[in-house]
Amino acid sequence: MGSVDLQSVTKTYGATRALDEVTLTIAEGEFFGLLGPSGCGKTTLLRAIAGFVTPDSGRILMDGQPVERVPVNRRDIGLMFQNYALFPHLNVRENLGFGLSVRHRPKAEIAARVEELLRLVRLEGFGERKPRELSGGQQQRVALARALATNPRVLLLDEPLGALDKNLREEMQIELKQIQRELGITTIFVTHDQEEALTLSDRIAIMRAGRVEQIGAPRAIYERPATVFAANFLGAANLFTGMVEAREGGLTRVRLEDGSLVTTRDEAAPGRQVTLAVRPEKMQVAAPGEGPNRLSGTVSHEVFTGTAVILRMDFQGRAISVFAQNDGGPLPRAGEALTAAFDPANAVILTDPAG
Template identity: 50%
Template sequence: MQADKGIVVKMIDVVKNYGANRVVKKVNFDISEGEFLTLLGPSGCGKTTTLRMIAGFETVTEGKILLHGENVENKKPNERDVNTVFQNYALFPHMNVEDNIAFGLVEKKIPKAERTERVNEMLALVRLEGMGKRMPSQLSGGQKQRVAIARALVNRPKVLLLDEPLGALDLKLRKQMQSELKHLQQKLGITFVYVTHDQEEALTMSDRIAVMNNGIIEQIDTPKEVYNHPATKFVADFIGESNILEGYTEKMENGKMRVLFEEGKALIHGEGVGDDEIICICVRPENLRLSKTPVEGFSINGKVIEHIFTGSAIKTVIELVNGHRLTASVNPEAELFDVGESVHIYWTPERAVVLKTQEDTVYDVIETNPNQAIIDSLTKEG
């Protein structure tokens, strides 16, 4: 098969069933050489399963996975040029830290001097200098996790699969390791497939994010695009904070679309939407504006409920006439509206993102019997 140039991992209509349960539903994506791709999604959405199929620890029910253009269906994990750092990894308990890290190098018959050098480089990288002689039982959970990362990286694999590798670390160490892992990935040019359910981690580290929900990839794009132009309600909700409103388009006027919401009228940029359509829009808190006086084109009014201090910003919560609450992120230096005060809500029309509605998402239904359709048609005819 002709290899797509620069494409390291290619997922083609990949499906995974566990019994009658379809947990990965026709997933398609490509990962380029040297790319940092993150699978992001809530618990149980299929991230680990997807990673394990790439690694070869799990079979593929339907579809194909190509690594460097080659179908790896019949290749064992150790025959694939990938290394994995697992969610629940296990170090060799009878080997000290150095020997754990050096394990892959010994197998590859790398000379002792180079081994020592590479192991020391890794120990420094994961900040475990001086701990090489310790046994795993003498390490904290976070330290063990760092040994696991070092053990995988020392092999300099073409592709590294990482399943929540920083999950057990405290916030400060996690942030440090995030930036170090990212630098290392860039320096060594290793392709990373990274799993996390932490949206901030995904946004700061990735070249692209694949947002998974219920076995489906809802959107795959750069962190900026996924944040600024979420494709679906789920993505808008899962990444960052969102104000989501459902409305009915009226008509375009001067390049802007007038939308009738239950809560009042408003303007959106309107590109790609027609008249008389039901749509969902998302406006990020930092794009929601509040005014004491009415704003042309907008008639959404509410009452200030509370101000929430978040450190870098203040979030003002507004309750609309129908009880729906919206959040506006305001400059902490600015004068705040009084709690209980009535406000007019508006936004720059370009800042309202039109989301794909639920009907557009194709959810696969498992066919319990592949011949069911034929049986059905026969019974109908008869």
């Protein structure tokens, strides 16, 4: 119960394509994150799954059944809003019981389910309170419990933790993940916060301008970004452009524009123009010298973060960052020479050219 299939879903508003041929399959019980900057179409996609947005073309299937023509109230979904949208005139108990009440379930059944939900989100004793008498975190839990009340086949969360402050957000991330695991409910959530996406999701779809840029497990996308956008949006990336010279000994040799030589395990045909991405923490401060995968320059400035020092250096006209662990050893300062090195396994060839 609870698989969602999107096939070439397209939605245009005037000249803008909010959704452009989106194809996705979300498995039963999966915790799926839609990640992207504002305006990328992630919220429109969530609203299309919920039924508030009717696609111009394409199909939306739930458990294999097309639902494009099923109205919102019959889609059997649970939806949690960023602003929670709790009914201000109803108390917590009535808010939680709303879904069952409009389905005309017997009073005893509703009361029992509400008790169960209050326990699930640890709000026993708060049943008689009005929403405005609750803290932000408590309102968030009521909103989650209300969305779960009818045992929907899919739970949709719109920026679920966006309105909470940092500490509470981290606490709620753990709680949300725990509840989702416990119930095994298919969950699709929208976020612009990469950390939230990495922490919560089983899989992530990175969206950009109405299209799905890359889909995969958080770790897989982080380690092997497919595009410049994906590499930059999920974490930071140093980008290098150059020409493939040869492939030998399991390594692809790339001559960068300034003449320096780097190697990667990724494959590419000789003569091809490529863009390479290397994560800042995969670059180490190395002894000065020549050789492949050694890039030399001058530190333009340094950012001290406590556990690490981020060294910025100009290379090929782009700023690159080196994440140096603060292990007590000497580190180059601004204005000093820096040589950074990386392992060929950590250089990823992207599918599109760097802008």
